[in-house]
Amino acid sequence: MKKILVIRYGTIGDTIFASAFYRELRKALPSVRIDILVDDVAEGVMRNCPYINKIFSIDGKWKNFWAYISLFKKYDTIFFLKNDRFFTLLAFLAGVRNRVGFDIRRNCFLTHKSPYNEDKHEIDCYLDLLKISGIRIENDKTELWLDRMSNAIVEDLLKDIKSKKILIQAYSRFPQKNWLDEYWVKVVKYLSNQCKAQVFYAGGSKDSYEAIDFGIYDSIEIEPINLCGKLSILETASLIKKMDLVIGIDSGLIHMAAALNIPSILLHGPTSLKRWQPRSENCKVLSRKFSCSPCLLQKGAKKYCKHKIPECMEFLTPDIVIKTINDKLLTKTADFYNHEQ
Numbered sequence: 001m002k003k004i005l006v007i008r009y010g011t012i013g014d015t016i017f018a019s020a021f022y023r024e025l026r027k028a029l030p031s032v033r034i035d036i037l038v039d040d041v042a043e044g045v046m047r048n049c050p051y052i053n054k055i056f057s058i059d060g061k062w063k064n065f066w067a068y069i070s071l072f073k074k075y076d077t078i079f080f081l082k083n084d085r086f087f088t089l090l091a092f093l094a095g096v097r098n099r100v101g102f103d104i105r106r107n108c109f110l111t112h113k114s115p116y117n118e119d120k121h122e123i124d125c126y127l128d129l130l131k132i133s134g135i136r137i138e139n140d141k142t143e144l145w146l147d148r149m150s151n152a153i154v155e156d157l158l159k160d161i162k163s164k165k166i167l168i169q170a171y172s173r174f175p176q177k178n179w180l181d182e183y184w185v186k187v188v189k190y191l192s193n194q195c196k197a198q199v200f201y202a203g204g205s206k207d208s209y210e211a212i213d214f215g216i217y218d219s220i221e222i223e224p225i226n227l228c229g230k231l232s233i234l235e236t237a238s239l240i241k242k243m244d245l246v247i248g249i250d251s252g253l254i255h256m257a258a259a260l261n262i263p264s265i266l267l268h269g270p271t272s273l274k275r276w277q278p279r280s281e282n283c284k285v286l287s288r289k290f291s292c293s294p295c296l297l298q299k300g301a302k303k304y305c306k307h308k309i310p311e312c313m314e315f316l317t318p319d320i321v322i323k324t325i326n327d328k329l330l331t332k333t334a335d336f337y338n339h340e341q
Contacts, residue, residue, distance in 0.1 A: 001032055001077045001098065001133075008081035009039035009058055012233065012252025013276070014122070016045060016259050018081055019143040021126040025079075026051035028135040037071075037087075044233035048145035061086050069094050077133075081126055083107065083116070100129050119274050142279055144259035146238050153231075154238040163222065164197040167240060169248035171207045176270050176295070176310045177249045185215030186318040187247070191325070192222040197244075202236060202253055205229025245328060247321070250276060258283050263328050265321065269312040270295045284324055288315045 004025070008018045015038075026034060035054045038046060043055055056071065068087070072078065072094035080088055080101030088109040091099045102125070103113035114128040127137050158165065170184050191197045199222070201209045207228045216224075231239060237256050240246055246257040246264040250271045257264040258278035266278060268287040272294040277285060290311050 001029060003033045003035075003075045004029070004077045004079065005035050005037060005056075005072065005075040006052075006079045006081060007037045007084065007087055009037075009042050010082060012041060012045055013250075013255040014082075015042040016142050016144060016252070016255045017123045018126055019049070019259065020123050020140050021079075021081065021130065022049060022051040023143060024127065024130055024135065024137050024139065027138065028130070035075075041233070045144070047234065048147050050145065065090070072096055079129055080110070081129070085109070098133075100133060102129075118272070121277070121279070122275050123279060140279065142255070142259040144237055144256055146241060147234055150232065150234040150238040151241075153235055154242060157239070158242055161198050164195065164244045165200065165242060166191050166195075166197045167200045167202050167243045167246045167248075167253070169202045169246075169251050169253045170209065170212065171203055172249055172251055174270075176313075177251075179249060179267050179269075179313050179316070180309065181211040182215060183316075183318045183321070184212045187321055187325070188212060188216055188224060189220060190318075190322050192216075192220050192224070195325075196222065198222055199224040200239070200243075201226040201228055202239075202248075203228040245325065247325070254278055254283070265324055265328060267313070267316060267321065269293075269310055269316070284328055286316055286320060286324060288312050 006022070008015065034052050035056060036046060036052050037056045037058060039058045043057060046052065046055060068090050072091050075096055077098040077100065078091045078096050083102050083104045085107060088099060088101060088107055092109040098112060099110045100112040101107065101110045102116035104116050112132055114132050116125055123140055123142070127140060130137060168184070171178055188199055191199050201224055205228060209226055209228070227239070236253065237260065240253065240256050240262055241260050243262055246253065246262055247267070248254045249267050254264055254266050255278055258280035261280060261282050264278070264283045266283055266285045268285050270293065273285065273287065293312055
């Protein structure tokens with residue numbers, strides 16, 4: 001392999017999982033050119049990655065058919081970390097010698113295939129593509145690469161905050177992942193009024209914390225700071241790096257915290273821990289399993305849950321989370337929790 005292109009677009013979490021792949025590939029082939037083809041989300045995560053040479057952006061598909069063909073012809077090897085028959089077809093037409101990807105849906109355009117096991121962690125599935133290429137894996141931990149400008153912006157944002165800093169992410173594009181708003185209200189009140197902590201809301205520009213704010217109205221000592229949609233991906237990563245604790249549902253920000261080794265609590269519900277659990281000893285997973293768990297592996301489950309409120313999230317009560325908050329923060333600072341019960 002002399003010139004390699006890696007294709008992996010998608011969510012923040014997926015891209016962070018792929019960080020182990022990029023590191024191990026570069027470690028094995030230090031002098032080889034490694035480029036990536038990604039979407040805007042993945043580009044935001046990968047901008048400072050030290051293991052790649054150049055980032056190419058995905059701009060539609062069929063309208064740029066010939067541009068992709070021209071690009072692919074420059075490489076002797078393409079790794080497909082996401083199953084995509086369009087791009088594997090184009091790699092075949094471009095005459096790329098090594099086309100490495102997952103054995104999904106009888107993709108006949110690949111030259112090297114690895115099984116995609118839904119009972120296996122996503123990181124390990126990525127690394128299997130290296131193993132079938134003869135590359136030895138030494139480390140399966142994730143990474144995230146910050147920059148000075150993002151750090152400076154966050155330091156200025158936090159310069160007047162002297163209390164402990166807790167970031168929460170309450171919402172996902174899959175509603176059944178979400179914890180109950182009334183549960184969040186109890187936890188935010190506890191963090192502010194008992195723990196005297198500054199809470200930050202995190203998420204995209206479309207995420208609304210109005211229900212939580214309504215629940216804590218007139219009963220909160222330290223008002224939460226809403227940063228939804230106000231920071232770039234790398235600025236959010238820099239913010240997480242400054243947190244004493246991150247609490248959230250199965251989301252990209254929890255995986256950011258894991259990659260940065262920041263103490264975190266995952267409120268886990270319908271997704272598969274075998275596939276998506278943050279790979280960090282500093283992340284405490286809270287989960288209540290039911291016969292239907294993990295439902296997101298079941299057909300049609302992304303559209304609905306048979307319960308109006310998913311039981312896996314309803315039975316994960318605020319008391320459980322508050323106890324874990326105390327345990328998690330006490331391991332980091334003895335004087336944080338010094339109020340009377």
